[in-house]
Amino acid sequence: MARAEKVGVSQAKMAYRGLRDWLEQVDRMGELLRVSGVHWDREMGAMTQMLTESSKGMAPAILFDEVPGYPQGFRTLYGQFSSIKRVALTLGLPLEYERKVDIVKAYHGRMQNMALVKPKVVKQGPILDHVLEGDKVDVLKFPVPLHHELDKSRYLGTADLVITKDPDSDWYNLGAYRCQVYDGKTIGCQITEGKHGRIHRDTYFERGQNVKVVVVCGQDPLLYMLSASPLPKGVSEYDFAGGIRGEPIEVVQGPYTGFPIPADAEIAVEGEMIPGQVKPEGPFGEWMGYYSDDVVPRPYINVKTVLYRDHPILTCAPQHKPVDETGLLKGIAGAAEIWKALEACGLPDILGVWNHEGGPATRFTVIQIRQRYPGHARNVLHVAANCSAGAYNGKWTVVVDDDIDCSDIDQVLWAMSTRFDPVADIDVVQKAWSSGRDPMYLPGNFNNRILIDACIPYDRKLKGKFSTVVDVSPELRAKLKAKWSSIFAKYAV
Ligand SMILES: Cc1cc2nc3c(=O)[nH]c(=O)nc-3n(C[C@H](O)[C@H](O)[C@H](O)COP(=O)(O)O)c2cc1C
Structure with missing residues (x-):
């Protein structure tokens, strides 16, 4: 039977700032696994699945370093959200809960009357540590994984956020959409019908216009979480994140697009999609646990700039047969x-x-x-x-x-x-x-x-006419718990 709820609405400030601080906190919670030497070619994705699939919500976040063929410090991060504690940390909610649904209740409570807070544009940020343009552009500078054994390409974007702008307003949408790598200067972007980024994209195309886009793949976990959430049309995930955080998200202006890019992001790729330019996209292991989609021609992004900070972390979420890290x-x-x-x-x-x-x-x-x-x-x-x-x-x-x-x-x-x-x-x-x-x-x-x-x-x-449930009353439960506390503590009931 459902028990009394413990978690209320948190008034607490966010306990972390940005991905790196989040990682430190997760480490302190004992939920970060650091592994060196695992290959980008199918090994990182497979290891994540094996550690997550039957973990019952206890799988660690996994930070891979010393990836063969890449300099030390060029890392990947998998499994950000495979425990409720880490979701709670990200949303600034209490880390302890009794029933799983209590965290939804707390998040729902937090959203009531929450004011949106617009991002703040700043001149500098770690994302501008390195800016590659022209011939220097190469997205394979990072240890981009081949995630699943039957995938045919490496995917730069999975746990990412793709920024598009509404052609008729100042609404910047952030959506987590997958991005296949064709070569160092060309990447895909699969946006399903009805998603906000898709509506933006198709509206530009209908007008015969190119679509500017930024793919951020390494960012504050709150921004990633909101990018993968069904927020209402017209609401920018930046403003929503600012509301949750209680202060604006700091952004720099992208040198090519002029779009707001999180100042503390790890990796960001700016580019453009051109009407009529398509390439076959997929196959990719899908979130429902199958290779269900056909390989079909889809618009792709011509990459114009690559921005990254020192020792960048590429965030990944391959998804697979349940239970997965998303x-x-x-x-x-x-x-x-x-x-x-x-x-x-x-x-x-x-x-x-x-x-x-x-x-x-x-x-x-x-x-x-x-x-x-x-x-x-x-x-x-x-x-x-x-x-x-x-x-x-x-x-x-x-x-x-x-x-x-x-x-x-x-x-x-x-x-x-x-x-x-x-x-x-x-x-x-x-x-x-x-x-x-x-x-x-x-x-x-x-x-x-x-x-x-x-x-x-x-x-x-x-009318009280349904059969009576066989259960222990709250009074008897409380009495037995008080009397035999060590037994109940041992079996965690
Ligand atoms: C790891 C991950 C990968 C995703 N990949 C895609 C994708 O490739 N295409 C897509 O349309 N949605 C994808 N989604 C779902 C969208 O991010 C989600 O529907 C989100 O609400 C879209 O944003 P929007 O509502 O602003 O369009 C993915 C979600 C996650 C967590």
């Missing part, structure tokens, strides 16, 4: 946005939202509610599955009662197995927003998805 990142940020959307639609008594790591993430969403009226559960299901944070590539949306911890998969399965009727409690949404990343996508890139009402039927709940 499940929590996508899950927590996405769940908080779904929660926000449910409340914005006026739906009462939302107690929790969790995207399950094994789904992965947004493929399996569970919402916990206190039922208030007949039809409440169905209301919640349809909004959660169709709001912009829940719509992309969802598959299962489940609603459970207040006594079920939505972040505990065993409790969710119990509710689905005992409070659910297959004839009455399923709705299906057809032709929903999907992409080639889904191995079950339908012609036209749609998918179908399932909504499961696993709440006790409202009228039976109201």
Whole structure:
């Protein structure tokens, strides 16, 4: 059964500044693994998968150094967000929690009434330590990995942020989109239909204009996290990060694009996409754990400048069969946005939202509610599955009662197995927003998805007519815990 919640909204200031400080803190928490001598050619990606897949949220962040063929200090970082503690550190939230969903609750609380803070332009920053232009441009200066065994190319951008500008306003969007390396001066950029960067790009192309773009691949983990989150249209991840941080993000102006680039970033690549210029992109091991997408021609970036700081860290997130190092990142940020959307639609008594790591993430969403009226559960299901944070590539949306911890998969399965009727409690949404990343996508890139009402039927709940749950009462729990504290402490219950 769900227990009392411990985590409230943190008023604390962010406990770190930038990626390097974050790494020091993670090291102090005992969650950083430093490894030397691992090869960029499939070894780093495979080692990350092996350390993460069955770690149950305990995998370390992995900093690889002395990569064969590269100078010492040219490092890569994998697995930034494979523990909830590291997600909490990044968002400035308490590090301890009782239920996993408590962190979504705390993040959701933090976002209430949060003012956006615009970035501050500064003249200098470590990202300008080295500026390569013209013939000197070479993205393979860094130990860019071949992540998965069946990939055919190295990918510079995975745990990155791609900056594009809205052609009609000052909105700079930051999105994590993958970037294949074709050669030292040419990289890909796969942006799925409907994503903000894609809408920006396509709008320029429709007008016959080139698209300026910056790919940052080594940055404050908060910026990366927000770049991979479904923030609303028109909201810059810079402003949102400033709001969370309580102070502006410092940026320098890119020498080629003039775009704001985080002043303390590790590596940034500026360039341009030209309408009609395409190259085959992929194959790449996808986030759902398959090689599901076809290799298709996609626009690419002509690289104009390469900026990097001394001893740069290339951040990576190859993704693979669950559980992977991005499940929590996508899950927590996405769940908080779904929660926000449910409340914005006026739906009462939302107690929790969790995207399950094994789904992965947004493929399996569970919402916990206190039922208030007949039809409440169905209301919640349809909004959660169709709001912009829940719509992309969802598959299962489940609603459970207040006594079920939505972040505990065993409790969710119990509710689905005992409070659910297959004839009455399923709705299906057809032709929903999907992409080639889904191995079950339908012609036209749609998918179908399932909504499961696993709440006790409202009228039976109201009349107290549902079977009584076999459980230990809170009073007896407290009494036994007090009396036999050493036993309960040993077994951590
Ligand atoms: C490691 C990682 C890699 C990702 N790669 C891509 C990608 O190649 N293309 C894409 O469209 N989305 C990708 N995503 C998902 C987007 O970053 C996410 O949908 C984000 O909300 C997009 O930003 P936007 O909403 O501003 O467009 C990736 C996410 C992560 C965590």
